Amino acid sequence: MKRIVTIQDVSCFGKCSLTVALPIISAMGIETAVIPTAVLSTHTGGFEGYTFRDLTNDIPDIAAHWKSLDLKFDSIYTGYLGSKEQVRIVSDFFDDFKTPDNFIVVDPAMADSGRLYAGFTDDFVDEMKKLCAKADYMIPNMTEAAFLLGIPYTESYDEEYLKDIMKRLTELGCRLPVLTGVHFDSEKQGAAAYDAESDSMYYSFRENIDCTVHGTGDIFASVFTGAVTLGKSIQETLDISVGFTADCIEATLPHMKEMWYSTCFESCLGKLIEYVNK
Numbered sequence: 001m002k003r004i005v006t007i008q009d010v011s012c013f014g015k016c017s018l019t020v021a022l023p024i025i026s027a028m029g030i031e032t033a034v035i036p037t038a039v040l041s042t043h044t045g046g047f048e049g050y051t052f053r054d055l056t057n058d059i060p061d062i063a064a065h066w067k068s069l070d071l072k073f074d075s076i077y078t079g080y081l082g083s084k085e086q087v088r089i090v091s092d093f094f095d096d097f098k099t100p101d102n103f104i105v106v107d108p109a110m111a112d113s114g115r116l117y118a119g120f121t122d123d124f125v126d127e128m129k130k131l132c133a134k135a136d137y138m139i140p141n142m143t144e145a146a147f148l149l150g151i152p153y154t155e156s157y158d159e160e161y162l163k164d165i166m167k168r169l170t171e172l173g174c175r176l177p178v179l180t181g182v183h184f185d186s187e188k189q190g191a192a193a194y195d196a197e198s199d200s201m202y203y204s205f206r207e208n209i210d211c212t213v214h215g216t217g218d219i220f221a222s223v224f225t226g227a228v229t230l231g232k233s234i235q236e237t238l239d240i241s242v243g244f245t246a247d248c249i250e251a252t253l254p255h256m257k258e259m260w261y262s263t264c265f266e267s268c269l270g271k272l273i274e275y276v277n278k
């Protein structure tokens with residue numbers, strides 16, 4: 001059995017980060033250890049007055065205990081991290097738990113639609129860049145890629161522009177960048193990956209659904225991490241991640257009014273298990 005550790009916050013209400021990663025990775029048949037980096041009453045995307053308990057200081061103690069138990073992980077997967085200090089401590093965790101055979105997956109969850117999430121600054125972006133340098137796979141959306149590369153944000157681009165962005169992301173130090181929310185027209189949306197070793201781009205698309213739903217980045221990154229950890233190829237991993245994320249958005253569409261804060265991903269978990277077992 002494979003084992004992943006995922007390091008991100010618990011948003012108690014709102015279905016993102018750990019409350020998405022844990023059920024999804026478990027459904028893929030993978031043991032899921034967690035390090036909660038903070039506890040928030042809700043996520044920060046549209047709720048007001050949320051609480052935020054920072055657990056940064058617990059992370060080194062958890063890591064030390066796990067070292068004493070000689071725990072090993074097939075992948076280390078990070079999502080939303082609350083502060084620069086936390087990013088630095090997670091970077092130390094990578095140094096402690098990286099092995100020649102395991103993967104590091106960094107989702108630099110910090111921005112969308114051209115803007116940083118509430119509470120993030122340029123200093124945080126600089127620290128996140130260093131974390132991405134240690135990743136085997138990084139999974140930004142176009143906004144995050146633009147912040148990480150210090151270039152203007154645009155949603156209007158062609159394949160050549162995209163490949164250049166991907167090459168620049170590898171220059172940060174990451175082996176294989178994966179970009180989410182990729183679209184060349186209004187018909188299709190999906191994701192792209194770039195393998196610098198073979199200079200190859202990989203794509204996967206589904207029919208475009210013209211809406212933004214909170215938590216889809218976390219769904220994509222969780223499935224992606226699960227699928228590569230199970231040994232799926234990059235193309236298979238992209239197809240499963242794009243397919244499942246699109247399924248979740250489709251399942252949410254009839255409920256958008258009450259589900260403004262997240263997805264109805266639960267009803268799709270059966271399909272995810274089918275995709276993985278194919």
Ligand code: PXL
Binds near residue numbers: 016042043045109215
């Ligand atoms: O979905 C990413 C995410 C995770 N955790 C918290 C968030 C967000 C996005 O807004 O606010 C607390």
